[in-house]
Amino acid sequence: MANMLLVVAAAIMMVVNGVAAETYTVGDDSGWTVPSTPDLYTDWAADKNFAVDDVLVFPFSAPHNVAEVSKDAYDQCDAGDAEVFRLGPKEITLTENGPHYFICTFASHCTGGQKLVVTVGAPTTSAPSPTSSSTPSGPSMAPSLSPSSPPPPSDTPATGSSPPMSISTFFSVSFIASVMAFLF
Numbered sequence: 001m002a003n004m005l006l007v008v009a010a011a012i013m014m015v016v017n018g019v020a021a022e023t024y025t026v027g028d029d030s031g032w033t034v035p036s037t038p039d040l041y042t043d044w045a046a047d048k049n050f051a052v053d054d055v056l057v058f059p060f061s062a063p064h065n066v067a068e069v070s071k072d073a074y075d076q077c078d079a080g081d082a083e084v085f086r087l088g089p090k091e092i093t094l095t096e097n098g099p100h101y102f103i104c105t106f107a108s109h110c111t112g113g114q115k116l117v118v119t120v121g122a123p124t125t126s127a128p129s130p131t132s133s134s135t136p137s138g139p140s141m142a143p144s145l146s147p148s149s150p151p152p153p154s155d156t157p158a159t160g161s162s163p164p165m166s167i168s169t170f171f172s173v174s175f176i177a178s179v180m181a182f183l184f
């Protein structure tokens, strides 16, 4: 029975967390190299919506390499003490929201355009804000800027009071209920 509950819990996590991670080949057919046009990697990233757990594959061979660096290092093409991966192809998983900067540290390749910035979790045109628990930012910011209605005083009877459900919580509970109905 405990095993069954574990399976159910795993299924719920998959339902709540949604889509699987994507894998992107940097530069597509061009690979990771000094590009023929300086904007190749900017253009490559421009039409993609990167998410946490997506994977970038940098296809290269010596003498190229890849390092994830700070914005300053990216701007100045100076990797400093960042870890440099010299064996390609190299897979790098995007583990955090925000911008990620990559350069090749060999000779002047970076200044020649072998540099990439991808932004993870960038707002898309129509996506609702995710209810994922991984990002604690959000409604706590700027509480005084909007003049919208304050929460009304609650006079609901004690028997009916419960915290509001998010959509995903609702579906999770529904899912659990249907599984339980199936099991018993």
Ligand SMILES: [Cu+2]
Pocket: 033, 034, 063, 064, 065, 104, 105, 106, 109, 110, 114
């Ligand atoms: Cu290079």
